[in-house]
Amino acid sequence: MEQVIVVDDLHFKYPDGTWALRGLSFTVTRGKKVALMGHNGAGKSTLLWHLNGLFLPQQGEVRIEGRLITSSTEKWVRTRVGLVFQDPDDQVFSATVKEDVAFGPRNLGLPPGEVEKRVRSALAAVGMLGYQNHPPQSLSYGQKKRIAIAGVLAMEPEIILLDEPLAFLDPAAQENLCLLLEELHRQGKSLLVATHDVDFAASWAEEVLILKEGKLLAHGDPELLLNEDMVREAGLRLPIVAQIFRGLLPEGFTLPRDVQGARRILQAFLK
Amino acid sequence: MCKPAAEIEFWQRKEGSCLHRLDPRVKVVALIGFVALVTTLTSLFSLFLGISFLIFLISIARLDTRKVIKRLSWTVAVSGPLVVLLSLVTPGTPWYKLQVGPLVFTFTLEGVRLAVVLLLRLLNALLALCLLTGTTSFSELMLAFRRLYVPSLVVVLVEFTIRYAAVFVQELRRMFLARRARGFRVGRSLLDRATFLTLSQLVGALLLRSLTRSERIYFAMLARGFNGSPVRPEVYPVARLNKEDLLWGGLILAWALILHLLEMGVWEWNKL
Numbered sequence: 001m002e003q004v005i006v007v008d009d010l011h012f013k014y015p016d017g018t019w020a021l022r023g024l025s026f027t028v029t030r031g032k033k034v035a036l037m038g039h040n041g042a043g044k045s046t047l048l049w050h051l052n053g054l055f056l057p058q059q060g061e062v063r064i065e066g067r068l069i070t071s072s073t074e075k076w077v078r079t080r081v082g083l084v085f086q087d088p089d090d091q092v093f094s095a096t097v098k099e100d101v102a103f104g105p106r107n108l109g110l111p112p113g114e115v116e117k118r119v120r121s122a123l124a125a126v127g128m129l130g131y132q133n134h135p136p137q138s139l140s141y142g143q144k145k146r147i148a149i150a151g152v153l154a155m156e157p158e159i160i161l162l163d164e165p166l167a168f169l170d171p172a173a174q175e176n177l178c179l180l181l182e183e184l185h186r187q188g189k190s191l192l193v194a195t196h197d198v199d200f201a202a203s204w205a206e207e208v209l210i211l212k213e214g215k216l217l218a219h220g221d222p223e224l225l226l227n228e229d230m231v232r233e234a235g236l237r238l239p240i241v242a243q244i245f246r247g248l249l250p251e252g253f254t255l256p257r258d259v260q261g262a263r264r265i266l267q268a269f270l271k
Numbered sequence: 272m273c274k275p276a277a278e279i280e281f282w283q284r285k286e287g288s289c290l291h292r293l294d295p296r297v298k299v300v301a302l303i304g305f306v307a308l309v310t311t312l313t314s315l316f317s318l319f320l321g322i323s324f325l326i327f328l329i330s331i332a333r334l335d336t337r338k339v340i341k342r343l344s345w346t347v348a349v350s351g352p353l354v355v356l357l358s359l360v361t362p363g364t365p366w367y368k369l370q371v372g373p374l375v376f377t378f379t380l381e382g383v384r385l386a387v388v389l390l391l392r393l394l395n396a397l398l399a400l401c402l403l404t405g406t407t408s409f410s411e412l413m414l415a416f417r418r419l420y421v422p423s424l425v426v427v428l429v430e431f432t433i434r435y436a437a438v439f440v441q442e443l444r445r446m447f448l449a450r451r452a453r454g455f456r457v458g459r460s461l462l463d464r465a466t467f468l469t470l471s472q473l474v475g476a477l478l479l480r481s482l483t484r485s486e487r488i489y490f491a492m493l494a495r496g497f498n499g500s501p502v503r504p505e506v507y508p509v510a511r512l513n514k515e516d517l518l519w520g521g522l523i524l525a526w527a528l529i530l531h532l533l534e535m536g537v538w539e540w541n542k543l
């Protein structure tokens with residue numbers, strides 16, 4: 001299986017002297033759904049900026065689809081890797097919504113007809129097709145967030161990085177985003193989602209990466225999130241469904257990590 | 272509200288008045304030419320005709336009159352005092368004496384005339400600008416500049432300046448709201464110490480925040496493949512100007528030229 005992201009011994013220090021990343025190594029396989037977790041200031045956003053080539057490693061290296069990110073490959077990297085910023089106000093700046101979504105595809109040098117098609121389908125995917133001519137400043141934060149996501153979808157990158165995509169979305173929009181992520185997964189995209197939402201990560205992810213103070217604390221399947229000691233150390237918590245069943249289950253049962261798992265256990269008992 | 276499919280034709284928008292649909296290159300050249308010609312006029316009547324023509328165009332373009340007036344009043348408010356000052360310091364035949372207490376201000380005929388001429392020229396330039404920006408979207412305008420061989424660096428600078436100005440205003444608005452939400456009252460005297468302190472901190476924070484914000488915006492643009500020329504003009508076939516474009520451009524320039532010619536001859540005697 002092809003490794004689309006390879007991070008090796010990555011270090012990064014901000015100009016003010018803060019070490020945001022201190023020797024990070026991991027790999028991501030093509031087509032995987034990966035959740036990136038960790039306390040505030042753990043270095044998630046900083047890591048994502050590296051994977052898109054916005055920051056170049058000060059020590060260590062990052063490879064995307066086998067190619068090392070350097071100042072000469074960073075432009076190419078940005079055509080393969082899409083990054084949705086944590087704060088949509090950073091990302092959304094054009095006069096109208098459609099102009100903003102068209103920004104990326106145009107930078108890819110696509111012809112106008114193709115740009116138009118992509119803008120429409122990206123806006124449709126986030127449920128904002130009716131807002132094409134609105135100025136983004138007049139939208140709510142959650143709506144801007146969706147525009148920011150559309151702006152990256154329209155570039156159709158192979159690898160999509162999302163920084164806190166669920167925050168500020170209403171439940172219906174969260175649900176829709178999850179469906180959208182599923183759809184992208186079906187298309188074979190590799191997804192890396194930085195999130196604080198344990199319940200989401202436990203039910204959605206195939207792999208979990210947990211950072212702590214700029215280092216990798218754990219990397220593995222989402223069962224990791226059921227390990228109480230690890231979760232406490234990472235500044236996270238157990239998924240709600242796991243909290244409900246904790247201490248109640250007899251031998252031979254493992255804690256559920258999502259609603260389906262919990263239902264299976266309950267059904268077993270109800271029989 | 273939102274029109275379907277055909278509507279997203281980015282570079283040749285088909286909606287709006289005929290002036291909206293005019294090729295942006297034509298608009299830029301014609302209106303800049305118009306301003307250059309008209310602002311060298313000296314007779315009041317021809318300047319006035321220039322303004323009437325622009326008002327006519329603005330009404331054709333169906334621009335929001337209130338917005339236009341608001342924009343004009345701003346600049347007039349700023350330049351008005353200058354104009355008054357100018358008519359005071361220009362020597363010539365006394366026209367009107369104004370007594371304020373022990374002070375006597377003498378407005379001269381020449382001074383007043385000069386002031387009015389300057390004001391009319393200003394109005395011409397501003398109306399033309401309103402017309403241009405009111406009928407042309409920002410990206411169209413920038414593309415037009417590129418197509419007209421304005422150096423890419425200049426265009427990028429203009430783009431960034433305008434974008435960051437918007438960032439600046441947004442941050443300011445947000446910070447004011449946040450302060451007000453915590454009980455800060457705007458509009459008290461600047462001499463009030465607490466107000467002054469808060470405001471000076473606000474200005475400092477505003478600068479810092481705008482700086483980091485604009486840096487992040489720049490990074491976000493890079494992340495979406497920006498590399499110095501946000502639109503690749505070479506991808507978009509240069510549209511041929513059609514008859515309508517040339518007609519309108521010609522009309523605008525011709526009007527200004529005719530005013531000039533007339534001024535040279537016919538209105539020579541008609542000095543105010």
Ligand SMILES: Nc1ncnc2c1ncn2[C@@H]1O[C@H](COP(=O)(O)OP(=O)(O)OP(=O)(O)O)[C@@H](O)[C@H]1O
Pocket residue numbers: 014015016018019020038039040041042043044045046047086
């Ligand atoms: N521009 C900056 N200058 C200096 N230090 C910074 C800057 N941005 C982030 N840091 C520091 O780098 C560290 C990692 O920050 P980062 O934003 O990557 O964390 P994060 O995991 O994304 O946090 P959050 O969950 O709050 O989004 C933090 O200690 C932070 O204080």
Ligand SMILES: [Mg+2]
Pocket residue numbers: 044045046086163
């Ligand atoms: Mg972050």
